[in-house]
Amino acid sequence: MYTNIDKLIEDTWMGKPHVVILGAGASIAAFPDGDRNGYKLPMMSNLVETVALDHELNEYGITYEGRNFEEVYSELIRTRKNMRVIEAINGKIWDYFSRLRLPDYPTIYDHLVLSLRNKDLIATFNWDPFLYQACWRHNKKVKLPMVVYLHGNVSIGYCLTDMKKGLIGRRCSVCSKQYSPSKLLYPIKKKDYSLDSFIQGEWKALRMYLEDAYMLTIFGYSAPQSDVEAIELMKGAWGDKYQRDIEQIEIIDIKDEEELRDTWKDFIHTHHYSVTNDFYKSSIALFPRRTCEAEWNYSMPEKPEFYPQNPIPGNLGFEELWKWYGPLLQAENKKTQT
Numbered sequence: 001m002y003t004n005i006d007k008l009i010e011d012t013w014m015g016k017p018h019v020v021i022l023g024a025g026a027s028i029a030a031f032p033d034g035d036r037n038g039y040k041l042p043m044m045s046n047l048v049e050t051v052a053l054d055h056e057l058n059e060y061g062i063t064y065e066g067r068n069f070e071e072v073y074s075e076l077i078r079t080r081k082n083m084r085v086i087e088a089i090n091g092k093i094w095d096y097f098s099r100l101r102l103p104d105y106p107t108i109y110d111h112l113v114l115s116l117r118n119k120d121l122i123a124t125f126n127w128d129p130f131l132y133q134a135c136w137r138h139n140k141k142v143k144l145p146m147v148v149y150l151h152g153n154v155s156i157g158y159c160l161t162d163m164k165k166g167l168i169g170r171r172c173s174v175c176s177k178q179y180s181p182s183k184l185l186y187p188i189k190k191k192d193y194s195l196d197s198f199i200q201g202e203w204k205a206l207r208m209y210l211e212d213a214y215m216l217t218i219f220g221y222s223a224p225q226s227d228v229e230a231i232e233l234m235k236g237a238w239g240d241k242y243q244r245d246i247e248q249i250e251i252i253d254i255k256d257e258e259e260l261r262d263t264w265k266d267f268i269h270t271h272h273y274s275v276t277n278d279f280y281k282s283s284i285a286l287f288p289r290r291t292c293e294a295e296w297n298y299s300m301p302e303k304p305e306f307y308p309q310n311p312i313p314g315n316l317g318f319e320e321l322w323k324w325y326g327p328l329l330q331a332e333n334k335k336t337q338t
């Protein structure tokens with residue numbers, strides 16, 4: 001019997017992208033108890049303690065207690081007191097984030113990359129290597145979404161000449177030169193995204209995808225006041241909020257709704273947005289690989305065709321998970337062949 005789920009599986013017509021923006025909150029939600037080896041995810045509020053930068057800061061008499069790391073670091077850069085301490089701090093942060101590893105079972109990151117399509121884009125502000133590691137372990141099984149790293153990343157290197165990027169230490173598939181490590185964009189109040197050519201390219205890709213996006217999900221990105229430039233860039237690409245009333249914005253965050261509405265007011269058209277505090281209640285987890293089709297169906301003013309939820313089943317291992325995504329992938333492949 002042909003069921004509604006079969007219909008959903010075959011429903012692959014939407015070409016417009018779903019753009020997903022990840023902030024630190026996504027990694028915290030994925031690993032509340034730390035990574036595979038118990039390393040905690042640092043946040044700006046506890047980075048000094050987590051990465052153990054107190055020694056460096058004490059040595060140079062920089063006060064950090066009760067201060068956000070962004071503030072401390074901005075002061076360091078502004079006063080340029082000591083380049084050696086800045087380099088030491090940068091090195092320690094790099095080392096800490098490079099050590100992080102995904103657990104050996106499926107995580108939010110795995111479910112996220114499996115549930116978006118090739119036409120979609122994930123743009124992450126995070127330095128941690130989880131998104132790359134998740135893409136890597138599903139790379140041969142599914143067509144993955146495009147990924148851009150807006151603040152650089154500890155696992156990503158690039159070749160500017162050939163516009164390629166990949167794992168640090170690997171070689172460019174075109175010119176065989178070793179990839180240059182991407183620079184981490186450190187937290188200073190005024191970030192200049194145009195200073196680094198690699199990061200500039202990543203932002204350009206995000207802008208292009210946003211201009212055409214049907215859905216935007218913002219997952220755990222708090223849009224800090226200091227990221228004015230990031231917000232402006234995103235706003236510019238998304239266009240005037242009154243001009244665009246078809247698209248849906250979805251916010252996954254543990255903050256309360258009023259605060260979130262205030263943070264994102266420039267993006268949110270009167271009612272085309274939703275908020276959830278749980279990734280598994282988001283469109284990505286309820287309609288994996290069919291997010292935009294589902295949204296389109298639910299947004300129809302009259303008598304929407306019944307569109308069933310098809311949630312990612314919990315507690316599946318990798319093999320079972322790939323098997324579960326199989327029919328969705330087959331339907332997509334059939335479409336590209338015809």
Ligand SMILES: [Zn+2]
Binds near residue numbers: 159176177
């Ligand atoms: Zn190259």
